[in-house]
Amino acid sequence: MTMSDPPPYPPIDPTTFDLIIIGTGLPASLISAASSATGKSILHLDPNPFYGSHFSSLSVPDISSFLNSHSAPPFNTHNENFTLTTRPLFSDVEISNFAPEILDQHLRKFNLDLSGPRVLFCADKSIDLMLKSGASQYVEFKSVDTSFVGDGDGKLWSVPDSRAAIFKDKTLSLLEKNQLMRFFKLVQGHLSNNESEESENGEKISTEDMESLFVEFLTKMKLPPKIKSIILYAIAMADYDQENMEVRKGLLKTRDGIDRLALYIASVGRLVSVLMLMLMFLAVFSS
Amino acid sequence: MHGRPRKPSKPEDEAASAAKAQKLRALQSQFLHNHQNNIYTKEAVELSAKLLEINPESYTAWNYRKLAVEHYLSLTHSDSNPESLNSIFQEELTVAENALRQNFKSYGAWYHRKWVLSKGHSSVNLELRLLDKFQKADSRNFHAWNYRRFVAPLMNRSEEDELKYTEDMICNNFSNYSAWHNRSVLLSNLLKKKADGFLLKEKVLPEEYEFVHQALFTDPDDQSGWFYHLWLLDQTVKVDSPLLVSSWPAHGYDLMLLGDSCPSSPFTSFHSDSGTFPLVLYFNQAVEGVNSSTVSVDCELNTIKDLIWKPLSANNSQTAQVWVTQLNFIDVEPKAYPVEVSLGHSQGIISSSGFHYNHSRFAFRVCVQPVENGSAKRLGGDVMLWSDEKFHIYDAHSQESSPVISLDQLSIQNNHETTASEWRTEAIAKEIDHFRELLSLINCKIGKLTLARLLMAHDTMICPSNKTHFKEVLELYGDLMKLEPSHVQYYKDEHSLVLLQQVTSSKESLLNHCFHYRNLTSSHIGNPICLRLNNLSLSRVGSFDKLLWVQMLDLSHNELQSIEGLEAMQLLSCLNLSNNVLCSFTALEPLRSLKSLKVLNISHNEIGAHSIDTTRYLCSSPVSHSAGSEWNPGEIINADTDVKSYWEAYFILKDLNLTQLDIVGNAISDEKFKSFLIKILHALKWLDGERLH
CATH class of the missing domain: 2.60.40.1220 (Immunoglobulin-like)
Known part of the structure; x- marks a missing residue:
């Protein structure tokens, strides 16, 4: 599939609709699915030659042409009834290929998500929503086999996110294993204490700590830097640099961090190692 | 499986189970009728299968099926068709499998399956697949693991492969006693056989330590790994040949x-x-x-x-x-x-x-x-008094007449040093470092206990140790007593044994407990040396190997419940056990072997105060075991009523040649008991400090 020559579209009939939705990303699809379920007539359009907008995963050649075409300056499409402004997704795109041969060799083996990994926790509420709205019929879920976290030196570390994974991990020292597991237990104890007020046997995180920054709380728990980054970025999935105090953007509070860990734990269970679901967007269609 | 709360049953469940019981009862009575009349028709055998499917715990039904199989085998013997043989056993395998589906912890079903396979007419190839299914459903199920140990050699599956299997299971979830246990069994076999790659303990054991550390450090609260670690420690310390x-x-x-x-x-x-x-x-x-x-x-x-x-x-x-x-x-x-x-x-x-x-x-x-000729009277003629003023600290230098012998x-x-080869001490030292590190992070009871055990193992390996760890070990046991009151007795026992090892570890420390006994009224028969281990809060005695020379021993004012092992001190003539918590005469059984014992003080204990004699359960040497062979039943029948009511005291004391006995301050000690003692102890001259006539 190339983006330069879109095939000629058949004429659209009927010509009036209750709702016209542009873009086939997840939110747009949910709206159109929900509206058609209530009996509205909907026209669902997408400027891209593929479904899913930036919820899609593309092969390497497709992704570079997508990136290029979406970094153009904004342009307006005029019509007698409305003006449609297309804003670029990316302000500046620079594509470089460090190992063309290797890439060529393995080109067919993987797709890349357009905008970051579409990873959802099993226990995430949006999963329930997708099931309820029926949107799940157009979506394929795949469980995450392994996750890695990259350090500053470009090295990948597997994420020890369960008891068995910590046990098997070859990169953590014995003491780091102990510290990480103890932190998990602390969170687990805190959560189970929250559920049942009367049981006071487990440890509980103080209100003061809950309002502090998550990264500071982790430091206070004497966790070494490597474990901190595993918890912050691979498990709590923080989007922004938590240790850059100058920018101070998107910093998680302990409360948020614990909430995310709670979601993680609810998804992991205690012993099961399947934790996250990768969203593979197939097609969202509505009539 | 594990950790599931029990729910109260609902009324409809109860109705269902009542219906099931009704059906079961009918089946059962029909089955028993068949069994009693040796009916092995097709219908009868099928009925037993139906019964077992509902209730796999019916042992009689399993045995009936074994009889039925033998019955059919005797019929098919003449035509000896391997096909029909196979089908008979195949049917048994199916019944056992169905029963296991109903309850995979059924002893009878697993045993029946073993019985069928041991007849050797069935293929074992499917067994592993069946096992995998059950071990997936519950990875700790020890029945399945046990069966696995039976099946693996039948299939010629190598022990190396099985060892790898335990590793995989442990990696899935290391909280698995059965897997760790199977690993220890397999490794023992491989080491014993000196299989390829398992020739040297010093190569294999450090890797195992490394493996189990992952479990211990990840979750020190999980006990299964600690058990394996204890086994490893034993393998490291153990010297095969007796010394x-x-x-x-x-x-x-x-x-x-x-x-x-x-x-x-x-x-x-x-x-x-x-x-x-x-x-x-x-x-x-x-x-x-x-x-x-x-x-x-x-x-x-x-x-x-x-x-x-x-x-x-x-x-x-x-x-x-x-x-x-x-x-x-x-x-x-x-x-x-x-x-x-x-x-x-x-x-x-x-x-x-x-x-x-x-x-x-x-x-x-x-x-x-x-x-x-004409020398003075000996000890025993005079009363021996255990009071403090009779004892004088032994000063080796003041003994001008005697050359100071080396203790x-x-x-x-022994040639301990050569047998405790270097890798053992190295392995133990490494373990000590690891657990010191763990304990610096967290307060872990089993970690402390393990460290205490490791330190003692280290001290015994390095024989003339220049730096011992007694102080640290005693502190660890002291901590544990406070941390875990429910196991305080065990920690106290260990504390006592370590304390005695410390006392006997050097000449200096032992001499601190050596006293001269001087009784002015007695002659100078050598001012004998008394080892005084009183007031040390001992709940057990040990280190007997260093105390074989002792003739006079004071263990008063301790917390002794048992004197196990004291029988090794064959030279003992005077023994003070007063003010302890000995509960019965059975606790004194080691005294029966001490033929030189003349003076015994068991005053102020709790003999006779408890209606139940817990020594029989606590002590590995209850009288009931030894009584059998030398006890003449006629003796007790013909004996007078006193012997019958005090038979334990009679059994312990009758062969001792005591000249002095103190028993005051025990619940049993009344006038009647004392007159009984005078009757059975013929050499007795002093009872509770009073001279007998």
Whole structure:
């Protein structure tokens, strides 16, 4: 599939609709699915030659042409009834290929998500929503086999996110294993204490700590830097640099961090190692 | 499986189970009718299958099926068609599998399956697939693991593959006792066979330590890994061949055998009326086969023949850690006799795990002293008083007359150093570092206990240790007592044993507990040395290998419930056990082996205060075990009523030659009991400090 020559579209009939939705990303699809379920007539359009907008995963050649075409300056499409402004997704795109041969060799083996990994926790509420709205019929879920976290030196570390994974991990020292597991237990104890007020046997995180920054709380728990980054970025999935105090953007509070860990734990269970679901967007269609 | 809360049953469940019981009852009675009348028709056999599918715990039904199989085998024998043989057994496998589906913890079903396979007519190829299914459903199910150990060799599956399987299971979830256990079984076999890659313990064990550390550090609260670690520690410390730890008399010893004179050294003299003295061998583990052909005792060119060696064991078995015989020097010319003892020159001394004792020898001298006429009375004629003012600290330097003997001589310096090879000490030292690190992070009870065990293992390996860890170990056990009151007795026992090891570890510390007994009214029979281990909060006694020389022992004001092991101290003549918590006469059973015992103080204990004698459960040597062989039932029937009501006291004390006994302050001790004692103890001169007439 190339983006330069879109095939000629058949004429659209009927010509009036209750709702016209542009873009086939997840939110747009949910709206159109929900509206058609209530009996509205909907026209669902997408400027891209593929479904899913930036919820899609593309092969390497497709992704570079997508990136290029979406970094153009904004342009307006005029019509007698409305003006449609297309804003670029990316302000500046620079594509470089460090190992063309290797890439060529393995080109067919993987797709890349357009905008970051579409990873959802099993226990995430949006999963329930997708099931309820029926949107799940157009979506394929795949469980995450392994996750890695990259350090500053470009090295990948597997994420020890369960008891068995910590046990098997070859990169953590014995003491780091102990510290990480103890932190998990602390969170687990805190959560189970929250559920049942009367049981006071487990440890509980103080209100003061809950309002502090998550990264500071982790430091206070004497966790070494490597474990901190595993918890912050691979498990709590923080989007922004938590240790850059100058920018101070998107910093998680302990409360948020614990909430995310709670979601993680609810998804992991205690012993099961399947934790996250990768969203593979197939097609969202509505009539 | 595990950790599931029990829910109260709902009414509809109860109705269902009532209906099930109704159906089961009908099946059961029909089945029993068939069984009793040996009916093995097709319908009858099918009925038993139906019964087993509902209730796999019906052992009678399993046995009936075995009978039915034998019945059909006898019928098919003539045409001997392998096809029909197969189908008979295949049917049994199906029934067993269905039963296991109903309850995969059914002993009967697993056993039936084993029985079928052991007949050798069925293929074992499908067994692993079946097992995988059950082990996936519950990875800790020990029935499945047990069956796996049975099936794997039948399938010629290598032990290496099975070992890898345990590793995989442990990686899935290391909280799995069965997997760790199976690993220890497989490794033991592989090490014993010296299989490829398992030739050297020093190669295999460090890797296993590394593996189990992952579990211990990830979750120290999970116990399964700790059990494996304890097994590893045992494998590291254990020396296969039995060793002689100490003896009395020890190597290089100058034994003064006294008729009636003053001893020149209180440590090496032994007073004997009869001219005999015990020769005691103390091994590091229980051994059998100590007798006059495996141990020879040579004295002045003559071999002392036909010595009778007795095992000092609690349960009358012919296996014991301590063996004793009596050497006889009656009517010999007063002079010094060199004696040489040689052990294991012919094979026969074997440990309980089947390892032979290596040959060794030791020598000592017996100096027989002339009997002096008209010398003073001996101990026993006078009352022995245990009060503090009678004891004077032993000062080695003030003993001008006696050459100061080395206390190190009192126990054998074995060739321990060579057997405890370097890798063992290295492995233990590494473990110590690891657990010190863990404990610096967290407060972990089992970690502390493990560290204490490791430190003691380290100290015993490095024999003349220049830096011992007693203080640290005692602190660890002290902590544990506070941390875990429910196991305080165990920690107290361990604390006591370590404390005694500390006391006996050096000459200096032992001398701090050595006192002269001086009684003004008595003569100077040598101001005997008394080892005073009183007021030490001991709940157990140990380190007997270093105390074989002791003739006078004060264990009063401790917390002793048992005196297990005291039977090794064959020279004991005076023993103070007052103010302890001994609960019954059965707790005093070791005294029965102490033939030299003359003075015994068991006052202020709790004998007779408890209606239930817990010694029988606590102590590995309850009287009930030993009673059987030497107890003459006629004796008790014909005995008077007193013997019947005090039979335990009678059993313990009747063969002792006590001259002095203190028993006041026990619930049992009333006038009636005291008159009973006077009746059975013929040599008794003093009872509760009163002279008897």
